[in-house]
Amino acid sequence: MRLVVSLVSVLLLLAGSAPVRAEQGVTDTEIVLGCSNSFTGPLAFTGEQLTKFGIDLYFKGVNDAGGIHGRKVRTVYYDDGYKPQEAVANTKKLVDQDKVFAILSPQGTAPVAATLEYLEQNRVPLLFPYQGSPVTRGKKYVVNGMVLYDRQAKMMIDYLVLQRKFKKFATIYQDDEYGKAFLVPFEQNLARHGLKLVGAESVKRGATDVSAQIAKLQAAKAEVTFVVLTPGPGAQALKERQKIGWTDTLMVSSGPLTDERFLGLAGEAAEGVEGLSLWPDPLTSDLPGLRAYREALKTFAPKGEPNRYALHGYFAAMMFTEGAKRAGKTLTRESLMTALTSMKGFDTGILPPITIGADREPLTQGFWVRMEKGRFRQLTDWLKSE
Amino acid sequence: MSTATLVHVVVSGLATGSIYALMALALVIIYNATRTLNFAQGDMLMVSTFAGWAAHRAWELPLIVTMLVAVAAAALLALVIERVIIRRSIAATHWDVLIITVGLSLMLRSAAGLVWTHEDQAFPSFFGDRPITLGPVKLAPVSLGIIGGSLALMLCLYGLFTHTRVGRAMRAVAQNQRGARLMGISVERVYSLSWVLAAAVGAIAGVLVAPVTFLSTKMGIVVINGFTAAVIGGFGSMPGAVAGGMLLGVIENLAPLYLPSGIRYSVPFLILVAILLVRPAGLFGRIEQRKV
Amino acid sequence: MRRWALGALGAGVLAWPWVAPRYFVFLASLILVNAVVAIGLNLLSGYTNQLSFGHAGFLAIGAYAAALLTIHAPAIPVVVTLLLGGAITAVVGLAFGVPCLRLGGLYLSMATLAFGFVVAEVILNLDALTRGADGLRVPAGRIAGWALSTDTARYYLAAAVTAVLVAGAVNLTRTRVGRAFLAIRESEVAAQASGVSLAAYRTAAFGVSAFYTGVAGGLFAFVVGYLSPDAFDVFLSVDFVVMIILGGLGSVPGSIMGAAVVTVLHDWLAAFQNFRPLIFGAILIACMLFMPGGMARALRPLGRR
Structure with missing residues (x-):
């Protein structure tokens, strides 16, 4: 009985603690x-x-x-x-x-x-x-x-196809919603230009080795490889490319990946990597x-x-x-x-x-960067995804 | 796929496999002495590698000293854990210790995150990243280095177990505890020793692999691959652990080459389940007779 | 006395949504879901000495089965959906459990661990069905034309289902099967010697355990309302192990207490962020060293008084 009384009093106490x-x-x-x-x-x-x-x-x-x-x-x-x-x-x-x-x-x-x-x-x-x-x-x-990722994908592809005249694209992406959310818009936007992905390789979150994926992308002869990974595996992919001496492809990092953390991990393997940057350089801007x-x-x-x-x-x-x-x-x-x-x-x-308009999407832009001597150098003005 | 690519991917897989093999050896060393599974083995590897890294960063130590610091940290951690926690449950069943080490695994990972944050850290390497070219084949020095380093360590372990008193005592305990005790071997000392030895092996594996996978609190998960490797080889068998590790590393690397992305990452687990079902004794092991 | 206590408990459970703030109704539903899983896991681990690190996988199967049934066949009453979810999970559990019979102790634990990973991987890759990593929104379950769309409605569903399953588990120990389980718990060898088929009862335990966890998975889907493969990782399986170790192996009231304490602690400690695994790990170790038998045994002297 004492149990019931105490239980009920606890309930009342909890109920009373919600002020309006x-x-x-x-x-x-x-x-x-x-x-x-x-x-x-x-x-x-x-x-x-x-x-x-x-x-x-x-x-x-x-x-x-x-x-x-x-x-x-x-x-x-x-x-x-x-x-x-x-x-x-x-x-x-x-x-x-x-x-x-x-x-x-x-x-x-x-x-x-x-x-x-x-x-x-x-x-x-x-x-x-x-x-x-x-x-x-x-x-x-x-x-x-x-x-949003579909806007990022559009900016990346429009810039690379229209301004840089690349034709053969591939991607190495994380096997989760982040990677997959890029995959579909990549395909859609390439289709607008009459192109398609020549290779798409997934990497498991927390993978220890990406050698097979990189080897397959090299065999697909991609001119541009989109890297849609988190900093650790992203840096691993770059190092792997260096290991097999695959130089004739442009590695391009997705917006969330374009960060100094990623460069720090990859070290000199990141030299020449390009990417879409959503933010100005937090260290030097x-x-x-x-x-x-x-x-x-x-x-x-x-x-x-x-x-x-x-x-x-x-x-x-x-x-x-x-x-x-x-x-x-x-x-x-x-x-x-x-x-x-x-x-x-x-x-x-x-x-x-x-x-901020009625669509409630205030952020729609990014700019293109290339990694030179350990820093991202800005290559373009702000690109728009409209 | 060209042969050159295949060679590169296999060598890369052997490098990963060497790490799995070392992790499997660490598990087997403890298992043979105490008949328990240390689920925290991977997180001990992680913490000791972090300790080496922290020392390296603070005092700019040469890499070889960094490795020694990691080994020392691992030995100390293992000794404390064994004496303070595991020893108390010495009479306990095998799964008591398994559960305790699961708890330890949670604690170590969390504590490491509090001290060193959960971010990935670059780790210095003994070996370069530029490829060595042998005809059409390109090999990475870091892969070869990991394989070589691991093999050297395995040879040392072999020497220890066959040519030293301590090693023989450990094997005696593994074979027959009561017999070993009657022979005047301190079984408790062998317990401590096997924990320390296993942790040291783990620390070296950690220092070898950290430049490739980066140092992070997530790296403790390698214990699962280590266990799978040990099972493939036959749990308790040291040569089996090495072979199982290498095999697992290579298969794991070949899977993305040939299998669609939907299935490739389940392969290690499917192998584990398949081995357990078809041949629980593994490639090299013997089925133990259950005693009353 | 016992009847009074049960009556009071029942009244408390029924009255809860009317006296507690909304969040605590939701939290109570989570406790109920976890309690069902803990009972299911305990039937396996506590009675037949098979420790599973893969129950998050069973929970996932039950959850996705219930969610997909509700999406594609909304006319099915929610109770049937839950039962079907449990049945599907039990079938998978048996398919997996039967071959694993020969494995003892550590091997079985590790096989279940692998099972958990494979389930998450399969859900991730069957994205045409499960929507993969994006996650699956679960519509409200329906019963007799009435949608269970409030926390209170879902709480009552969870409470009713839990009550039935608790009664089932308690009564199981009075049946032939249950007595065989108890015999196995005390001594596998002795049980075998007295004619209990270890293999058959272990399989049965696997099936029952998977069924309980699958039903809990269905409840989980409705209570949480959103599923993704990230939800069912190995740490969730470890949480379930903590529940039964803390509550007490082989005890139904212990399972419920363990589930309640772990769920509430989990909630309190959310603000401590990365200290949380540290504290849960410490609890696990402390229980093993200082409180074997868990809360069920520690509290037994109080019950006698």
């Missing part, structure tokens, strides 16, 4: 944001960079300067280890228990897709998710974060936004190194801050979405002026 408020996650002094992300599992590094060295970095600056309309930003992160069921649990917990105002920059196609319906139903803004599959396109409460980013990194997280994952988080936090500022003192989810989707020509100092 005008707009969830916003008080006079605070805005609560959060996301489910990978802190363990295959993409743990990216997850940590996005959140602790990206989002938090920017908000520390904002909070030190007095916050947004006097409200400090607080962030809550939970680990999903890249599992959709945990992303669902974490996101429900964030919305129902932690009462977050919006979800900022969660990671991965399956984890994000798993939470989409729930967030839409509850009208919780999902801002700048770090994933590029088109599943997040056309949702009412989503502002897309990455240049002179753009005011990047100088501010490196300054913030020095001040708030001296142990962190500049990279594009962290920069994505930093950018996402900056965009949220701008949106929340424009929404004014009475911040609601609807007013935030209105402010964000009516944003025109906002200068971040990182990317070209940002306009």
Whole structure:
């Protein structure tokens, strides 16, 4: 009997702990944001960079300067280890228990897709998710974060076919949603030019050896090989190419791969690699936004190194801050979405002026780079995927 | 596919296979002494390689010293784990230790991530990446180096087990524990020793393979390939572990060459299941009689 | 007393969605799903000494089977879908289990580990059916024309199914098969000597275990609403092992307690991010060293009082 009484009192306690408020996650002094992300599992590094060295970095600056309309930003992160069921649990917990105002920059196609319906139903803004599959396109409460993969594929192929006059393309891609999300648009865009892939080889996540795949692509005599892998296997593919002395192909890295981490791992094997870059060089760019980013990194997280994952988080936090500022003192989810989707020509100092239209896809551009003496050198101006 | 390509892919597979073989040997060394499976073997490899790397970065050590640091770290880790945790469950069934080492595996991976982050790190190599050309065939020095280094280590192990007192004691314990004890061999010391030896073998494998696959907290998963290799060869047999490892490495590399992407990555597991079903004793092993 | 306790528990389970915040209803559903898996795994490991590191694979088969049935044959009532999911999983479990009979101990554990990998790999590559790595959205299950589209509805479904399966597991130990399981648990050799066919009962245990886990997989699909091969990795299988080790091998109440504690801890520790595996690993080791028999044995003196 005592058990029942205690059980019931626990239940009542839990039930009573849910206060009702005008707009969830916003008080006079605070805005609560959060996301489910990978802190363990295959993409743990990216997850940590996005959140602790990206989002938090920017908000520390904002909070030190007095916050947004006097409200400090607080962030809550939970680990999903890249599992959709945990992303669902974490996101429900964030919305129902932690009462977050919006979800900022969660990671991965399956984890994000798993939470989409729930967030839409509850009208919780999902801002700048770090994933590029088109599943997040056309949702009412989503502002897309990455240049979606089909747009990246289109830019890469149009540039290489029209401006560089290449004809024989192949790809080495990761055997998961990231790799496969590039495969179909590669084929579609090549078909527009009357071409097709001469080779497509998959690599298992966490593979130890890619010699067979590279050998097959060499035998297919590809002029251009798209590398759609994560930094580790990507660098392995480059080293493998060096091992067999395959020089007459151009290796081209996908947007998420075009990062200094990847170059660091591949070392001199990365010389001459080209790629689509979605962000300016975080280490050396002179753009005011990047100088501010490196300054913030020095001040708030001296142990962190500049990279594009962290920069994505930093950018996402900056965009949220701008949106929340424009929404004014009475911040609601609807007013935030209105402010964000009516944003025109906002200068971040990182990317070209940002306009978020009705399609909620603010990022549609990238530029072409080539790796020369350990750095990416910019070859073109911003390319558009329109 | 041209012969030159085939040779390159097979050699590359032998290099990967050497690492599997070393991992299999490490598992077999512990299994023979204690009749238990150390699921954390791969994560011990990972942690000790990280330790060597950290020392290398801090003091700019030459590579050979880095390897010694990794081996020392591995030995220390193994000794502590064996004495503090495994020894307490010495009377336990084989799967108690399996579960404990699964727990250890989780802890080591997580702890390594906290200390060194989960990102991939470049690791210095003894060998270059530029190909050596032999007629139409191109071979990578790093592949040959891994194979050579592993074979040298295997020879050392062979010498240890056949020509030293310690090695003979370990073999005696493997054959008959009670008999060995009656002969005056300290079985407990052999337990500790086999953990230390297995960890040291793992550390060397880690230093050899890290330049190719990069150093990361994910590399502990190699234990599964090591186990598969040991099973192919016949669990408990050392020559079997070596042959099984090499075979697995080559098959794993040839699969993407000939099989569609849908099936190629299941091949190692299908081989494991097939061997277990068709010939559980493996290529070299004997079926143990179950005693009451 | 026992009847009172059961009644109180039943009332608590029924009342839960009306007193608890929405998130805790969802969390309770997850506990129920995990409890069914833990019972299923325990029938195999606790009774017939076969440790599986591949139950995430069985869960995946049940989950995908239920999801695909719901998508392609929405007219089938949800209970039938769950049963079919369980049956399909049991068939696969038997097909896999029968040849594995001869393998003892470590080999079987490793064969199940390999099984888990192969299942994830197959799901990934059957993308025409499973949508591969992109993941599969699971529509709401239907029963008598009524869609189970709220957390509360799904919770009641999970609670009802769990209740039936718990009753089944408890009563199993009173049947001939169950007594044979218990005999095998105590001593394989002695059981064999008294005429218990080790092979037959091990196979049966495999089938029953796979059936339970497959049904749990169906529940999982409806409760979570989204499936992808990444969901069912070896770490999930290890989580299930933690549940039965912590709860107590060979104990049905222990399985439920283990599932509840692990699920709740998992939830609390989500904020500790990469400390989580560290803590779970430590729990596993501590249980093996200091609490053999798990919570079921540790709490037994309390029950007697």
